Amino acid sequence: MIVISHVVALSNNNVIGINNNLPWSLKKDLAHFKVYTTNKIIVMGRKTFESIGRPLPNRLNFVVSKTIKDIEGAHVFTSTEEALSNANNLCVENGYKEIVIIGGGYLFRETLDIVNKLVLTRVDCDIDGDVYYPEINLESWEKTSSTEHKQDSENEYDFKVIVFEKN
Numbered sequence: 001m002i003v004i005s006h007v008v009a010l011s012n013n014n015v016i017g018i019n020n021n022l023p024w025s026l027k028k029d030l031a032h033f034k035v036y037t038t039n040k041i042i043v044m045g046r047k048t049f050e051s052i053g054r055p056l057p058n059r060l061n062f063v064v065s066k067t068i069k070d071i072e073g074a075h076v077f078t079s080t081e082e083a084l085s086n087a088n089n090l091c092v093e094n095g096y097k098e099i100v101i102i103g104g105g106y107l108f109r110e111t112l113d114i115v116n117k118l119v120l121t122r123v124d125c126d127i128d129g130d131v132y133y134p135e136i137n138l139e140s141w142e143k144t145s146s147t148e149h150k151q152d153s154e155n156e157y158d159f160k161v162i163v164f165e166k167n
């Protein structure tokens with residue numbers, strides 16, 4: 001089975017972004033994101049790509065956009081379906097083990113019904129934002145791990161990385 005995951009950091013009130021940026025500074029979560037996504041296919045919306053500002057190294061970068069045609073170092077698709085179909089083929093043909101959807105709000109909403117893994121960074125804050133992660137009913141999901149991190153000088157809030165899987 002090909003794993004298709006969401007990797008997302010969200011506040012207690014489901015905020016994931018503000019002003020096309022992350023609403024917090026969490027160095028350990030960025031390190032977790034890097035480790036988790038390395039050597040995988042990452043799929044993102046155009047705004048998330050612009051927020052990151054460059055293709056991420058050591059990952060196959062897929063960007064969904066109807067307004068941008070080419071990005072050096074990334075593959076651009078005009079629909080999420082097309083991006084996922086190509087990613088799926090690469091998993092079968094080239095041995096990629098996972099398709100990781102990394103945001104933002106549009107991409108998460110569009111793929112909620114097809115993902116079989118959620119890697120959620122639950123950031124312990126209620127915060128203002130302009131992009132939200134959708135409400136998810138976790139009843140049909142199995143929690144497979146949970147790791148706690150404490151707030152410190154490089155991590156603005158306490159947070160937990162919680163993994164859910166579905167067969």
Ligand SMILES: NC(=O)c1ccc[n+]([C@@H]2O[C@H](COP(=O)([O-])OP(=O)(O)OC[C@H]3O[C@@H](n4cnc5c(N)ncnc54)[C@H](OP(=O)(O)O)[C@@H]3O)[C@@H](O)[C@H]2O)c1
Binds near residue numbers: 007022
């Ligand atoms: N906390 C987290 O884990 C996390 C992760 C990622 C992003 N974020 C935050 O989320 C925010 C960005 O999210 P967002 O929801 O505004 O935007 P987004 O999902 O990153 O990108 C939206 C854009 O993607 C393209 N797109 C989306 N669905 C499409 C479809 N079906 N067909 C064709 N194109 C499609 C469109 O680009 P065109 O307009 O070019 O057609 C659309 O404007 C930022 O604040 C970012 O920092 C947070």
